[in-house]
Amino acid sequence: MATQIIMDHSGDSRHEFNPADAAALLEAEQRFNALMREGYTAAVRSPTGDPTVIRKFDPKAEETLFVPRFVGG
Amino acid sequence: MLRQLRRRCADAARRVLAAWQRFREFGFHSEREARGLALLKAWLSREQLAQYRQYRHFDVTGCHSGKRYRIRHGVSMNVCELDSLGRPLVGRCFVPRDNLVAGDVMLAQKIALETNEHGVLLVAKTFSPRWRTIHTEV
Numbered sequence: 682m683a684t685q686i687i688m689d690h691s692g693d694s695r696h697e698f699n700p701a702d703a704a705a706l707l708e709a710e711q712r713f714n715a716l717m718r719e720g721y722t723a724a725v726r727s728p729t730g731d732p733t734v735i736r737k738f739d740p741k742a743e744e745t746l747f748v749p750r751f752v753g754g
Numbered sequence: 755m756l757r758q759l760r761r762r763c764a765d766a767a768r769r770v771l772a773a774w775q776r777f778r779e780f781g782f783h784s785e786r787e788a789r790g791l792a793l794l795k796a797w798l799s800r801e802q803l804a805q806y807r808q809y810r811h812f813d814v815t816g817c818h819s820g821k822r823y824r825i826r827h828g829v830s831m832n833v834c835e836l837d838s839l840g841r842p843l844v845g846r847c848f849v850p851r852d853n854l855v856a857g858d859v860m861l862a863q864k865i866a867l868e869t870n871e872h873g874v875l876l877v878a879k880t881f882s883p884r885w886r887t888i889h890t891e892v
Contacts, residue, residue, distance in 0.1 A: 688850065688858045692789030720851075724865050730799055734869045746797070748862040749854070753879040754830045754847030 685709060687716065687747040700740055713738040713745070720750035790857025797861050814864050816871035823867050829859045833867075834883045842883035848874050 685696040696712060698705035713723065717736070724732045725742045732746075739745070795803055802812035811826040813836070824842065826832040830849050834842040850862045866874040 686793065688793075688852070688854055688862060690786070690853050692786035692855055693793055693858065722865070722870070724869065726797065732797065732865045732868055734865075746793075746861075746865070748865055749850040749852040751848045751862070751866060751874050751877050752851050753877045754849045 683709070683743050683745075685712060685745050685747065687721070688749060706740055710738040710740070716747050721747040722750070723747055787855045787857065790855035790859075790861075792857070794857035794861040797864070802864075812860075812864075814867045816867050817869055818871040821871075825860050825863050825867075827856055827860065829854070829856050831881055832860070833863055833878075845881035845883040846875065846878040847881055848878035 682697045683700050685698075687694045687696075696709070698709045700706055717723065723735050724746045725735055725739060726744065727733050735742070735745070795806075798806060798812060802814070806812040806827075811824050814823050814825060815821070816823060822836040822840070823846070824834045824836055826834070831845060831847050833846045833848070835844050835846060837843045848863070848866070849859060854862070863874075
């Protein structure tokens with residue numbers, strides 16, 4: 682199972698999907714694109730554990746984290 | 755009557771003090787705060803996690819400049835650029851647009867500095883850090 686984690690006021694919202702399921706994969710990609718349009722940044726962890734920003738949906742990513750846009754404090 | 759009132763006040767003060775000490779020792783997090791902290795801990799490197807557990811802050815390296823930043827537990831005015839000796843140099847205030855819990859805010863700041871340092875510093879506001887240099891253990 683792969684997971685999309687969206688940071689929000691509840692801590693985070695998680696959407697799990699089976700990458701082998703074409704319909705679930707399409708839904709995950711649509712969610713990814715919608716969040717990108719809203720200004721979120723998507724990050725995955727590299728094998729070394731470092732965060733890497735991705736701009737396109739990665740169907741092989743086990744965990745994708747979505748971070749809201751930043752503003753000056 | 756007055757003596758009884760004084761005794762009751764002393765009992766209440768003792769109970770409040772005991773509760774405060776329990777809070778300080780074990781911490782108290784709402785479910786959403788706990789979720790945020792769990793997510794943060796899952797994404798920190800081993801060194802950062804050890805540092806955070808000990809001091810409630812962790813250091814990150816900016817991806818563009820190689821500068822070191824310290825992210826302190828908090829939701830605003832909690833990021834500081836460090837000098838070569840590890841002392842706070844200048845505060846950098848930037849936060850996610852949405853209202854997030856501390857764990858999420860710190861994780862978002864870490865990812866931003868490690869992947870898009872210049873971009874996030876463009877929106878950040880500066881402030882004079884007034885952090886204590888003494889590490890506070892948790």
